[in-house]
Amino acid sequence: MEKTNSIGLEVSQTKTLATNLNALLANYQIFYQNVRGFHWNIRGDKFFELHAKFEELYTDALVKIDEIAERILTIGFTPLHSFSDYLKTSEIKENVGVSDGVKAVEAVLESFKILLMKERELLKIAQDADDEGTGALMSDYIREQEKSVWMYNSFLGKRSN
Numbered sequence: 001m002e003k004t005n006s007i008g009l010e011v012s013q014t015k016t017l018a019t020n021l022n023a024l025l026a027n028y029q030i031f032y033q034n035v036r037g038f039h040w041n042i043r044g045d046k047f048f049e050l051h052a053k054f055e056e057l058y059t060d061a062l063v064k065i066d067e068i069a070e071r072i073l074t075i076g077f078t079p080l081h082s083f084s085d086y087l088k089t090s091e092i093k094e095n096v097g098v099s100d101g102v103k104a105v106e107a108v109l110e111s112f113k114i115l116l117m118k119e120r121e122l123l124k125i126a127q128d129a130d131d132e133g134t135g136a137l138m139s140d141y142i143r144e145q146e147k148s149v150w151m152y153n154s155f156l157g158k159r160s161n
Helices: 011-041 047-074 083-089 101-128 132-155
Strands: none
Touching: 011 047, 011 083, 011 101, 047 101, 047 132, 101 132
């Protein structure tokens, strides 16, 4: 008989899920801090529009950070919770001193690309583990972020491709 955790998922599969969820958590934490910095430091003719958009982004990221950490706990593991761990684990790098709106939006788009790749990978792992909870979370994130990518590309006058 397979060894399962308290919600009926195979422990061996949940370890892989937790590792990947922690990587996603780390990326979200760095994304969150970057977008806070953009919100605080943005200047120029699109200040009011971008200031508000960046606040929407970091507010949303904060919710997702909590959901991801709670999902890690739900499947029986411990979420990363130190900035040193986030910096070591995250593929998204810190953006320091960005005040130009175009550069900030380009950084957001690059971060979304990384997040989407990680979320799609997690979606596959969750499907293989029959983990509907993690899968549903990733599906929701993917759908939202794909639309955001289209919108931010449109802001820059680019097509999503």
